[in-house]
Amino acid sequence: DVQLVQSGAEVKKPGESLKISCQVSGYSFTTYWIGWVRQMPGKGLEWMGSIYPRNSDIRYNPSFQGQVSISTDNSISTAYLQWNSLKASDTAMYYCARPASSYWGQGTQVTVSS
Amino acid sequence: DIQMTQSPSSLSASVGDRVTITCRASQGISNDLGWFQQKPGKAPKRLIYAASSLQRGVPSRFSGSGSGTEFTLTISSLQPEDFATYYCLQHNSNPPTFGQGTKVEI
Numbered sequence: 001d002v003q004l005v006q007s008g009a010e011v012k013k014p015g016e017s018l019k020i021s022c023q024v025s026g027y028s029f030t031t032y033w034i035g036w037v038r039q040m041p042g043k044g045l046e047w048m049g050s051i052y053p054r055n056s057d058i059r060y061n062p063s064f065q066g067q068v069s070i071s072t073d074n075s076i077s078t079a080y081l082q083w084n085s086l087k088a089s090d091t092a093m094y095y096c097a098r099p100a101s102s103y104w105g106q107g108t109q110v111t112v113s114s
Numbered sequence: 115d116i117q118m119t120q121s122p123s124s125l126s127a128s129v130g131d132r133v134t135i136t137c138r139a140s141q142g143i144s145n146d147l148g149w150f151q152q153k154p155g156k157a158p159k160r161l162i163y164a165a166s167s168l169q170r171g172v173p174s175r176f177s178g179s180g181s182g183t184e185f186t187l188t189i190s191s192l193q194p195e196d197f198a199t200y201y202c203l204q205h206n207s208n209p210p211t212f213g214q215g216t217k218v219e220i
Contacts, residue, residue: 033208035209035210044199044201044212044214044215045150045152045158045201045203045212045215046212047203047209047210047211047212048209049209050208050209050210059208059209060209061115061209061211062115095157095158099205099208099209099210100146100148100163100205100210101160102159102160102163102169104157104158105157106157107157
């Protein structure tokens with residue numbers, strides 16, 4: 001069975017850094033794109049960007065370019081979403097998902113508050 | 115980037131009603147479109163892939179149609195468990211893009 005298992009909820013202060021993860025099992029991690037989706041409280045879904053693990057090709061939604069970093073560790077079939085300096089407006093639920101598929105993680109709640 | 119315009123943003127309906135939701139792409143995307151259902155506090159669930167193919171395990175009252183730039187999701191007879199928010203998602207371009215969502219309310 002395919003599984004995308006995300007890291008747990010995080011509570012951070014503005015200006016702090018954060019890296020959340022999505023560990024994949026059940027398919028060949030390096031041969032499919034994997035992406036991150038943001039859902040702010042009470043709002044819709046936004047695809048932030050995607051990475052192709054085999055060659056680290058990354059495509060960002062222009063709205064998120066420069067705001068976050070997407071990476072992978074292929075040795076442990078894990079994708080990451082990283083912030084260097086969090087803002088209160090980064091408070092949201094974040095999902096990892098494989099594009100053009102039904103495979104989604106369970107979500108990671110990120111709360112940024114002073 | 116490809117923009118997806120979804121309508122309506124919300125609708126009120128009753129059990130047994132036929133419901134139609136539309137997505138329009140800013141340029142042709144062939145049939146590279148899926149429809150997702152999201153309930154509060156849950157991850158989205160795909161209902162339809164390739165614009166018109168029913169995901170395994172999804173009730174047959176859900177159907178999708180369209181190709182190119184115009185797509186529809188139809189619920190033939192709304193059931194109580196169908197009250198949720200629905201999104202289209204195109205994957206013809208990378209990264210993919212969602213429609214704005216349609217909240218189906220009682």
